[in-house]
Amino acid sequence: MANYANPEVLVETDWVKANLGKPGLKLVEIDVDTKAYDAGHVPSAVGFNWQTQLQDQVRRDIIGPDAFEKLVGGAGISPSDIVILYGDNNNWFAAYGFWLFKIYGHNDVRLMNGGRVKWLNEPDKQMTTEVPKPAPVTYKASANHLDLRALIPQVFEAQKGGKWNLVDVRSPDEFTGKVIAPPGMSETAQRGGHIPGAKSIPWSTAVKPDGTFKSADELRSIYLDQKGVDPNKDTIAYCRIGERSSHTWFVLKYLLGIKNVKNYDGSWTEYGNLIAAPIEK
Amino acid sequence: MNHQTRVYDNVFELLPNEQNPSPLVRINRMNPVPEFALYAKLEWMNPFGSVKDRAAWTMLQDLEHRGELGNGRGIVEPTSGNTGISLAAMARARGFHMRAVVPNKVPLEKKVLLKIAGAQLDVVSDELCPAPGLGDGSINIAKTHAKASRDKYAMPNQYENEKNVEAHFQTTGPEIWRQTEGKITHLFVSLGTCGTVTGTSRFLRSKNPNVKVIAVQPTEGHDVPGLRNVTQLGVSKLFDSSLVDDIVEVEFRLAYSRAMELCQTEGLLAGPSSGLIYEGAREIILRDKAGCGVMIFPDNIFKYTSNMMKHIPGLASGNQA
Numbered sequence A: 001m002a003n004y005a006n007p008e009v010l011v012e013t014d015w016v017k018a019n020l021g022k023p024g025l026k027l028v029e030i031d032v033d034t035k036a037y038d039a040g041h042v043p044s045a046v047g048f049n050w051q052t053q054l055q056d057q058v059r060r061d062i063i064g065p066d067a068f069e070k071l072v073g074g075a076g077i078s079p080s081d082i083v084i085l086y087g088d089n090n091n092w093f094a095a096y097g098f099w100l101f102k103i104y105g106h107n108d109v110r111l112m113n114g115g116r117v118k119w120l121n122e123p124d125k126q127m128t129t130e131v132p133k134p135a136p137v138t139y140k141a142s143a144n145h146l147d148l149r150a151l152i153p154q155v156f157e158a159q160k161g162g163k164w165n166l167v168d169v170r171s172p173d174e175f176t177g178k179v180i181a182p183p184g185m186s187e188t189a190q191r192g193g194h195i196p197g198a199k200s201i202p203w204s205t206a207v208k209p210d211g212t213f214k215s216a217d218e219l220r221s222i223y224l225d226q227k228g229v230d231p232n233k234d235t236i237a238y239c240r241i242g243e244r245s246s247h248t249w250f251v252l253k254y255l256l257g258i259k260n261v262k263n264y265d266g267s268w269t270e271y272g273n274l275i276a277a278p279i280e281k
Numbered sequence B: 001m002n003h004q005t006r007v008y009d010n011v012f013e014l015l016p017n018e019q020n021p022s023p024l025v026r027i028n029r030m031n032p033v034p035e036f037a038l039y040a041k042l043e044w045m046n047p048f049g050s051v052k053d054r055a056a057w058t059m060l061q062d063l064e065h066r067g068e069l070g071n072g073r074g075i076v077e078p079t080s081g082n083t084g085i086s087l088a089a090m091a092r093a094r095g096f097h098m099r100a101v102v103p104n105k106v107p108l109e110k111k112v113l114l115k116i117a118g119a120q121l122d123v124v125s126d127e128l129c130p131a132p133g134l135g136d137g138s139i140n141i142a143k144t145h146a147k148a149s150r151d152k153y154a155m156p157n158q159y160e161n162e163k164n165v166e167a168h169f170q171t172t173g174p175e176i177w178r179q180t181e182g183k184i185t186h187l188f189v190s191l192g193t194c195g196t197v198t199g200t201s202r203f204l205r206s207k208n209p210n211v212k213v214i215a216v217q218p219t220e221g222h223d224v225p226g227l228r229n230v231t232q233l234g235v236s237k238l239f240d241s242s243l244v245d246d247i248v249e250v251e252f253r254l255a256y257s258r259a260m261e262l263c264q265t266e267g268l269l270a271g272p273s274s275g276l277i278y279e280g281a282r283e284i285i286l287r288d289k290a291g292c293g294v295m296i297f298p299d300n301i302f303k304y305t306s307n308m309m310k311h312i313p314g315l316a317s318g319n320q321a
C-alpha cells in the first residue's frame, strides 16, 4: 500500500495522547464556533478563533505577517516547535490554520487526524476546560509563501481552461447553484453556480465516516483516476469561504503530493459576487 | 394520588402510565376513510407538555437511582427543545441544575421556554454542511461538557440511552394497547431519537406481531423541529428498522399546513410533527382502507408560532394596529 506523499504532516489521536506535555510540542484548537473550545479541549491546547483571530478585522484578507507573529508568539509558540492543529467541523478550520502556518513558513506543523470529534469520542482521551497561560515568545515568520494562495487573476486564468485543475469542494447543491450557501450561513453571494471548468469533488470525498482521511491509494484513485485531477497541472481548490477548500488543498498538496496547489480563499463569496464573471450552473 | 379526583402530592404523579394514560381522541372531519378508525394520542396533555416527558423522566430517575446526580452535579443534554424543557423542569424541581445544548434552528419559543424552565442555554450552529457520521454540533458540545466537566455534568444522552426506549415500552405501548382494547392495527409515529417508535412498537408487537408500524419522515433539508430524515438518523442508536413496516416521506411544508388544518377543523391544537404524522397516516389509510390507527401527536402548536409564520402565508401580517 502506498503511503501519503508527506506522512509527517498527519498525526493520530493516540500519538498526540502519548506525546502530550513533551517540550517543543504545541497544540492549537481552531474553531469557527469557540463554544467548542470553551466547553472542553485537549489538555494544554490553546484556542484560536477562525473568524476573529485568523482573519484581518478591517480588510477582507488573511492576517498579515505581523498579526500572525503576534498571535503565534502570544500562544508561546517558537519557530522550532512542532505545532499540532485540530478543530471543529472535521478540521476545516484547522486545515485553514495549517495553510496559514505554511504561508508564513512554519517548519513543522501537523494536523490531528479526525479532529476534535475523534478525540471526544475516544474513551481514553481526556478533555479539560482549563485554559493554558503560555509565556509569550518572540516569533519571526520565516517566509511569506503567497504562492500557496490563489487570487482572482489566477482564477480567471484557470477558468479559461486547459492549464489548470479547478476543484470545487462544495456540496453538489452549491455546485449546481440550487443553493448559494448551505442553509443558515450568513456569508453568501449574489449568484449561484460554479466557476466554468471546475470539477465537483465535495470535501467529504476525502474522509472516512469517522472523519479521518482515506488511505493514500483510495485518495489517489478518487481524485486522480475517477475525478480526473491531472497531477501534472497546477491546481486551485475553492469552496465558499476558503475553509473546506483548505481541507482539500491539504489532501492534494500534502497527502497526494501534487506540486503546485493553491487555496482560493476568496472562493464563492468573492467569485459569485463579481460583475460579468462567467458562471456555469 | 387520586386519578379520579385528580388530586396529587407533586407534579410527577401526573406523568402518564397505564393507569393515567394520555388521551386518545378520534379524528372525525379529517378522516378520509370513516371505516378506518383513526385516533390521535395527545402527548401535549403530559405535565411538561410533550411526548418527551416520558423519556426525560425515565432517564432522570435512572441517573438519580444510580447516584449520578447531586453534590453540584447536574445534567447536560443536546435537545431540539422538548426533552430539554421536560428535563429542565424536572431536574430543577428535584434540585439539580441543567444545561441544554440546542441547534440554532430550534424555534425561538423553545429557546426562551428552556430558560424559563431553568436551563442554562447553549445555542450552536448545526448547519455547517453536516459532517459524515460524526454527529451533530449540539450532541458533540454536550458530550464535550460531560467529558471535560465530569464533576458538574451527567449526560442522559437521549440518542443512545436505552431508558428512552424503555419509557415507551413501559408506558406508551401498554396505554395504547389498553385504550384500543387490543384492536390497534396501525401505529403512526415520527422519528427523532426514535425512542417513541422503538419502545412503543416493541411493546405492541409483543402483543400482536401483526401491528403495522408506519414512520413518517419529512423531506431532506426540512424545518420540522424534533424530527429527522433517515439520512440524519446516524446519530440515533435507538432506531430499529426491523420494527418499521413503512417509512412514508412527506414534503415538510405539509407538516405546517396539516397542523393548521387540525387546529381549525378538529379542534386539535397540534404541532408540526403531528401535522406530518397525520399526512402520513392519511396516505396509508387511503391505501389500507380498514383498520384501527393510532397517531402519536408529540406536542401542541404553542411553541411554533414563529415557525408557523415562516411557513404559512398570511400569518405574519396583520398583527399590528
Ligand SMILES: Cc1ncc(COP(=O)(O)O)c(C=O)c1O
Pocket: B050, B051, B052, B080, B081, B082, B083, B190, B191, B192, B193, B194, B195, B196, B197, B225, B226, B227, B271, B273, B298, B299
Ligand atoms: C416535536 C417532536 N416531535 C417528535 C419527536 C420524536 O420523538 P422521538 O425522539 O421519541 O423519536 C420529538 C422528540 O425529539 C419532538 O420534540
